[in-house]
Every structure is written in C-alpha cells, then in structure tokens.
Amino acid sequence: MQGLHFCANLKWLFTELPFEQRFAAAAQAGFEAVEFGLPYDYEADFLLQQLKENGLRQILINTPIGPADSVMRSGSACQPQSSEFFRNGMREALRYAAALDCPFIHLQAGILPPGVNEREALQQFISNIKWSLELAVEQGVCLLLEPINLRDIPGFFLHDFHLAANIIEQFNSPHLRLMFDIYHCQISHGDISHNLLRYLPLTGHIQVADAPYRSEPGSGELNWDFIFKLLRQQDYQGWIGCEYKPLTNTAESLSGGWSGLGSGK
Structure with a gap:
C-alpha cells in the first residue's frame, strides 16, 4: 500500500520454515525489514549476517523474558522482585540492538506478580523505565511500551492504552514511545480510529492483526481499507509490523493486496 511501510514479524510469519530461512522468505515476499521479539537464542553476528545477505533491516526486538513456567514469562519490568533480571535483560537488549x-x-511490562498491588507494580515499572531510558538515550535507541490485552495474556500489567500514553507523556522523551498494536487495542478498547488519532503523536511503531482471531488483515471484523487510509491521511511514516497468525500460510495471507506485497501487489 503506497505510503505505508510493512515489516515481517519472523516469529509469526513464515513459520512453515526454520527460523534462519525466514529472512530470505521475507525478502522474497517483498519485505525490506523484519522484527522479532527474542533474538537471544542466536548470536548477534549470525543474525546480522542473515539481515545483510537478504537486504533487510532489523526494526524491533523485545527485552528478554523468563522461563515459560515463571512469572517473568511475559517480561518483568513491573515486578519488584525481578529488578536484577530486568536490568540484566535490558543491558542484553541494548547490546543486541x-x-x-x-x-x-x-520494554515488556510483564504480568502483575502475586502479592504485589497495582500501585507497587506501577512504581517499579516507572523506576525501570527511568533507568532504562538513560541508557537508551545514550545509545540512541527508542524504547516502546506496548499495552497487551488480558485475554491473550491474563494478568498482564500494562493492558490499558490510556495508562501507557499517560506514562509516555510524563517522561516527554523522543526515546520513549507507544507501540500501537491495533489488534490489542481492538480487544481492550475498540474505537480504533479514535484511539489511533488520539495516540498517533505518541506512537513509534504500529503492529497489525485482525480481530477476533489475530489473523491477517481482511480476515476479521476490522475495516482495514479505512484504517490504512487514515494512517496515510495522517502521513504516518513509521513501520507497521505484521504480527499475525496466517489462516493458511504466509504467502496466501499476503495475497489479498492489503500490504502491497505478495501476489496481490
């Protein structure tokens, strides 16, 4: 779609291939950039080689998470007892970035841990953002806060877009922005067009998936022609991450022409 820039999320797309083959598949599909949350199972030099060989840019990574059976499985920034884990993870994320x-x-907020109330979690979250932001400014990278709906991750602390925006406004830094995931906003709040217009000035990155099943745009309840037209009208120049579960396979999910990639180009 003219004027909009899409990047492939390699956790969600091309999953019919081994991870290391997804870079070439993304380039062949017409993507110029990729994102994936957790690069830490691979050496940075190996990932850089995949990017260079396929003419791709890396747009986004996440802060590390803990084991799948731990309270840190979706991040740790709001958890007072996980402060050391979070700070070590942020240093590692900065190294990879x-x-x-x-x-x-x-910067993944994480699940509200047992025995910690929301006020305490917010204080820890703010403290970790402040500490991380100093390092991010020094390195010249931007931290993103992403509200995630409670249906997909029960107990996730930062599920409210309005709270995320309020935090970002308080810091008032170009190095702290909102990650506006349209799917999460639809599940948590609805009213997509109003919320996009309201929070686009605070937004550094957008992610897309249709509701209610987190599948490709055009497969669910949202009006993507209207949404993408709105973004073009607002002259949105940032990247749009394709973070969705294809109903069949990635090539077919791109063939409808909504992205300007695939056979629908």
Missing part, C-alpha cells in the same frame, strides 16, 4: 542497528526495543 547496537549489533543489529535496531532502532526499537519493546
């Missing part, structure tokens, strides 16, 4: 020339790091 520097190696991959990646402009955005998603």
Whole structure:
C-alpha cells in the first residue's frame, strides 16, 4: 500500500520454515525489514549476517523474558522482585540492538506478580523505565511500551492504552514511545480510529492483526481499507509490523493486496 511501510514479524510469519530461512522468505515476499521479539537464542553476528545477505533491516526486538513456567514469562519490568533480571535483560537488549542497528526495543511490562498491588507494580515499572531510558538515550535507541490485552495474556500489567500514553507523556522523551498494536487495542478498547488519532503523536511503531482471531488483515471484523487510509491521511511514516497468525500460510495471507506485497501487489 503506497505510503505505508510493512515489516515481517519472523516469529509469526513464515513459520512453515526454520527460523534462519525466514529472512530470505521475507525478502522474497517483498519485505525490506523484519522484527522479532527474542533474538537471544542466536548470536548477534549470525543474525546480522542473515539481515545483510537478504537486504533487510532489523526494526524491533523485545527485552528478554523468563522461563515459560515463571512469572517473568511475559517480561518483568513491573515486578519488584525481578529488578536484577530486568536490568540484566535490558543491558542484553541494548547490546543486541547496537549489533543489529535496531532502532526499537519493546520494554515488556510483564504480568502483575502475586502479592504485589497495582500501585507497587506501577512504581517499579516507572523506576525501570527511568533507568532504562538513560541508557537508551545514550545509545540512541527508542524504547516502546506496548499495552497487551488480558485475554491473550491474563494478568498482564500494562493492558490499558490510556495508562501507557499517560506514562509516555510524563517522561516527554523522543526515546520513549507507544507501540500501537491495533489488534490489542481492538480487544481492550475498540474505537480504533479514535484511539489511533488520539495516540498517533505518541506512537513509534504500529503492529497489525485482525480481530477476533489475530489473523491477517481482511480476515476479521476490522475495516482495514479505512484504517490504512487514515494512517496515510495522517502521513504516518513509521513501520507497521505484521504480527499475525496466517489462516493458511504466509504467502496466501499476503495475497489479498492489503500490504502491497505478495501476489496481490
């Protein structure tokens, strides 16, 4: 779609292929950039090689998470007992971002842990953002806050777009922005067009998936022609991450022409 820039999320797209083959598949599909949350199972040099060989840019990574059976499985920034884990993880994320020339790091809030109330979690979250932001400014990267709906991740602390925007406004830094995931906003709040217009000035990155099943745009209840037209009218120049579960396979999910990629181009 003219005027909009889409990047492939390699956790969600091309999953019919081994991870290391997804870079070439993304380039062949017409993507110029990729994102994926957790690069830490691979050496940064290996990932950089995949990017260079396929003419791709790395746009986004996440801060590390803990084991799948731990309270840190969706991040740890709001958890007072996980402060050391979070700070070590942020340093690692910054190291990867520097190696991959990646402009955005998603600072994952995490699940509200047992025995911690929302006020305490917010204080810890703010403290960790402040500490991380000093390092991000020094390195020249941007931190993103992403509200995630409670249906997909029960107990996730940062599920409210309005709270995320309020935090970002308080810091008033170009190095702290909103990750506006349209699917999460639809599940949590609805009223997509109004919320996009309201929070686009605070937004550093957008992600797309249709509701209610988190599948490709055009497969669900949202009016994507209207949404993409709105973004063009607002002259949105940032990246749009394709973070969805294809109903069949990735090539077919791109063939409808909504992205300007695939056979519908």
